[in-house]
Amino acid sequence: MKTLSIDIETYSDVQLPKTGVYRYCESDNFEILLFAYSIDSQPVQVVDLACGETIPEEIIAALEDDTVIKWAFNAAFERICLSRFLGYPTGTYLFPESWRCSMIWAATMGLPLSLEGVGAVLGLEKQKLTEGKDLIKYFCQPCAATKANGGRTRNRHFHAPDKWEAFKRYNIRDVETEMGIQHKLRKFPVPDEVWEEYHIDQEINDRGVRLDMELVQQAIAMDTRSREELTAAMKDITALENPNSVQQMKQWLSDNGIETDSLDKKAVAELLKEAPDNLADVLTLRQQLAKSSVRKYQAMEKTVCSDGRARGMFQFYGANRTGRFSGRNIQLQNLPQNHLPDLSEARSLVKSGDFDGVELLYEDVPDTLSQLIRTAFIPRENALFYVADFSAIEARVIAWFAGESWRHQVFEKGGDIYCASASQMFKVPVEKHGINGHLRQKGKIAELALGYGGSVGALKAMGALDMGLSEDELPALVDAWRQANPRIVEFWWAVDRAVMEAVKYKHTTTDYGLTFSCKSGMLFITLPSGRKLAYVKPKIGTNKFGGSCITYEGVGSTKKWERLDSYGPKFVENIVQATARDILCYAMKTLRCCSIVMHIHDELVIEANPKVSLDAICEQMGRTPPWAKGLLLRADGYTTPFYKKD
Known part of the structure; x- marks a missing residue:
């Protein structure tokens, strides 16, 4: 056996989209219902675990055999769930090194991150079955107890035998679709270096980061009290039934002489500049209520595992135009900044539940809680966070490319x-x-x-x-x-010409250390690292100004698959951000043994013994990759007992 393609169907009373897979499979009610597999691309078999069948011993052995390559679409789900099934304790999981993910393969080709989406774009013969969503809802999640279903809270295979047979077919088809993706993309294999980066990403997701749950719970309680008090104060002034209602508030402001189309953050800030005192009070209260800090704390509470660590917060190749990471669950990529000079004191007050103290010293309770979100991430006992980030990385990269x-x-x-x-x-x-x-x-x-x-x-x-x-x-x-910056401007239009030439004449051109080529209905831009950016079905189109531009298929701002247009400077943005991402991944490889727990944009957070040298970490992180000769990098850092922006 060389390869094993897998798809599983599972049940848990925990909501997967809100918690992530690590917490999802910690539930006492978690179980694997169906296990479909194919050995070396042979016909797919399905093991009906819910009906008492067992996974063959050779397959169980293969799961723990690092010489057998395991394939799945969104393989992290299968790997983590199967770790639980095999009895691994929280914090220990099947080693990611022998796992490959066809979702990541699709992402490297600029394709969607859903099995259904990839199948449709590639025109696979065997597509994902559309009835799957209903079957998953029926068998994989708790159901509402009704008279009609005899008051049960879960549907099992014997409640709907026909649906169960359809569910097994659906499970088999997912493996067939996943293998179809591999077959279609076989001409464009994922480079070993990218798989190595994926495995590092999986290690970081498995390691997770510790949360100060005492702080999290006190912050949620404080936010609840603050919201109640702010809402009551608004009701007193406005006499509105629901002062949080945009419609009611707009009407009240209008009745009091202020007309506004919007009540978003920017609009309220503008209104405050000229509002009379009584209206300014209401707008200030509304501004405080609009702070969404509690959502992050609630996400922490939902995501945290039984050992106090949150896991699965990074999606490898989440931004498939550049290959950058995106956030999952707690969403670390958009944490509020902290500007409080006495962060430790504010943190201690919240942690001890001293609402009156926070209100007295900081006045704006929601804003204080918002600034403390970062500090909920803490290192393990007797360790510190070493936070290091690249200085002006994109400015350095674009200058290096352009020769400015x-x-x-x-x-x-x-x-x-x-x-x-x-x-x-x-x-x-x-x-x-x-x-x-x-x-x-x-x-x-x-x-x-x-x-x-x-x-x-x-x-x-x-x-x-x-x-x-x-x-x-x-x-x-x-x-x-x-x-x-004449050379940067020159760089934009040189890239524009090179892309146009590649798409129009199918020429391969090299300029600025980049290679532009068209092959099999794809536009590729090869970066200095050797990694390729891929654009699906490129064509010459017309932009909104009536000029020529490149169009290609991708996920747009509507989150739908559509035709998008681009031109030189936009491609340059992709190239620069993708190169910055490759530099970050190079630093991750260099510091792989250093217990990386988080990375946010161009920053790494390492959990380490206080005796470790910060200078050594920054020096290692700031090393220029061998493929970027002449690029000047610098990494700066600090140590902290809780995460913060220095």
Whole structure:
């Protein structure tokens, strides 16, 4: 036996989408109902465990045999559930090294992350059966007790034999579809380096990170009390039945002389600038109520495993345009920032349940709880978090690709890129907190908004107007940035031409250390690391301005599979972010033995003995990969007894 393709159907009274697989299979009621498998692409067999059948001994042995490659679609689910089935304790799982995931393979090709979606795009002969959702709802989740079903809370195979037979067919078909994906994509195998990155990702997900559950529970209780008090205060002032209702609040504001189309964060902040005191009080209360901090704490409570660690928070290749990671469950990619100067004190007050103390010292309870979310992540006993992140990674990568030498010099001297950018744009020296320091903000906003072809709209989206810039000075800012960075502008349009040529004439061209090629209905951009970005079914199309552009199929902003358009600067954004991702993965490989527990954007969080050297970790992380000669990297870090933004 060389390969084993697997799909399982399971039951648990825990809701998988809200908890993730690690907590899901910890339930006492968890069980595997059906186990479908194929040895070396032979016809699929199904083991009906719910009806008393047993998995053959050779298959059980293969699960723990690292020489047999196990395949599944979203293989983490099968691997973790089977670990539980085999009796592994919490925190110990089947070693990921011999597992491969066809969902990841599909993602490397720019395809959807669902079995149904991949099957449809690839036009597989054997597609996922559409009745699966209803069957899963019927057999895999608790049901409501009714008179008609005799008051039961779970449907078993003998309650609907016909449905059960259909469920077995569905289970078999999933393995067939998964093998069909492998067959279709066989010309484009996933490189070994990417599988190694996937295995590191699985190790990090398995390790998890410890949560301070005392803090989490007190924060939830405090938020509940705060919301009740804020709502009561709003009711007193407005006499509304439900002051949280957008409709009722808009009407009340209108009756009191303020018209508004929206009550989102930005709109309320604008209204507060000119609202009279009595209305400002209500708007301030609404602003406080809108803080969604409690959701993160609730997600922690739902996700945490019995050993106090949260697992499964990272989706490898979650952003399949670049191959970057995305967040799952607690969603670490969008944690609120912390600005409280006395974070430890605020944390202690919340942890001890001192609501009055928090209210007295910090006034805004929801905002305080929001700023403390990061601090709920804590290292194991007698350890510290070592937090290290890359300094200005995207700015460094784009300068390296484009050969923008003045930027290179800034990084070489350890300078501040925002000051240097402002200096280059306005032709005057700019120092942070020094000469022309007020221009640094303009340099920063230009850097963040304009690197990928952005113009006035991008500056506005980045909050340029909120930072005190006037509408009139934005076009000049765009021009100044582009004139200061002619090689980056040149890079955008060189990539645009190379992509056009590859799609139009099926030529393979190499420029800026990148290779552009078209093959089998796919556009590939090969990065310096050797990894390829893939775009499905590329064509020459027309953009909204009437000019030529590249279109391809992908998941758009609507979360649906559709035709998208792109052009040079957008491809450059993909290239730069994908390269930054490859650099992070290189650092993960370098620091693999160091107990990485989290990674957020360009930052690694390591759980380690306090005797470990922070400088050594930052030095290792800042090493330039062999494929990126000349790229200057720097990693900065700090140690902390709880996670925070330094």
